[in-house]
Amino acid sequence: DTAVSQTPKYLVTQMGNDKSIKCEQNLGHDTMYWYKQDSKKFLKIMFSYNNKELIINETVPNRFSPKSPDKAHLNLHINSLELGDSAVYFCASSQAGRGRRETQYFGPGTRLLVL
Amino acid sequence: DAKTTQPNSMESNEEEPVHLPCNHSTISGTDYIHWYRQLPSQGPEYVIHGLTSNVNNRMASLAIAEDRKSSTLILHRATLRDAAVYYCILKNTGTASKLTFGTGTRLQVTL
Numbered sequence: 401d402t403a404v405s406q407t408p409k410y411l412v413t414q415m416g417n418d419k420s421i422k423c424e425q426n427l428g429h430d431t432m433y434w435y436k437q438d439s440k441k442f443l444k445i446m447f448s449y450n451n452k453e454l455i456i457n458e459t460v461p462n463r464f465s466p467k468s469p470d471k472a473h474l475n476l477h478i479n480s481l482e483l484g485d486s487a488v489y490f491c492a493s494s495q496a497g498r499g500r501r502e503t504q505y506f507g508p509g510t511r512l513l514v515l
Numbered sequence: 516d517a518k519t520t521q522p523n524s525m526e527s528n529e530e531e532p533v534h535l536p537c538n539h540s541t542i543s544g545t546d547y548i549h550w551y552r553q554l555p556s557q558g559p560e561y562v563i564h565g566l567t568s569n570v571n572n573r574m575a576s577l578a579i580a581e582d583r584k585s586s587t588l589i590l591h592r593a594t595l596r597d598a599a600v601y602y603c604i605l606k607n608t609g610t611a612s613k614l615t616f617g618t619g620t621r622l623q624v625t626l
Contacts, residue, residue, distance in 0.1 A: 404558075431612075433613070435614075441600070441618075442616070442618070443553075443559065443614075443616040444616070445613040445614065445615070448613060456613055458613075490558045490559070492558070492559075494612070496612075499612070500545065500546070500547040500566075500606045500607055500612075501547055501564065501606075502606070502612050503549070503561040503564065504559075504561065504614060505561070506558030506559045506560065507558050508557060508558055509556075509557070509558050
């Protein structure tokens with residue numbers, strides 16, 4: 401059984417389009433994250449939700465809007481896509497409350513290419 | 516967040532032990548040391564974490580210096596499947612925890 405899954409795996413689209421990426425976890429965790437890995441392979445946190453509440457928003461443009469319908473899902477909607485949005489987007493989840501010992505489980509990534 | 520420094524790349528022969536170093540000279544007394552790895556075309560994967568004592572699990576061992584200013588991830592017998600980028604990360608947050616990834620060490624394993 402896949403612990404953290406993302407759809408789609410690949411996404412190729414034109415500049416200016418709006419697209420969504422979905423993430424689901426079946427680990428029973430209460431915290432979910434979106435990370436972005438750019439072409440230079442730097443991995444950076446974008447958002448984090450705990451119990452459907454936004455708790456981390458790392459100066460991401462307003463074109464990116466996360467939505468958490470329930471604890472098991474965290475979707476990412478991107479408006480007016482730009483070339484610089486091309487990257488691999490990773491979803492992750494963890495169980496809050498373990499603080500510094502908390503470990504995160506990552507999905508396989510969604511490879512977004514904006515043409 | 517306290518910073519970590521790792522070599523850009525390392526090489527190992529298959530079946531040999533690998534020691535991946537990490538320097539964290541500004542670590543605070545309550546920072547945990549976490550290691551993650553990212554296999555090619557996959558998401559990062561948790562490897563191990565520790566605070567002061569050395570730790571072992573089925574994937575690896577973590578040796579932490581007595582002054583905690585450095586640590587070493589030990590893969591006891593490297594296999595081709597261990598070829599990945601290994602990240603050493605310090606964590607000292609509450610519930611709003613995030614992982615701050617550096618550039619990591621790219622491990623190449625050869626036959």
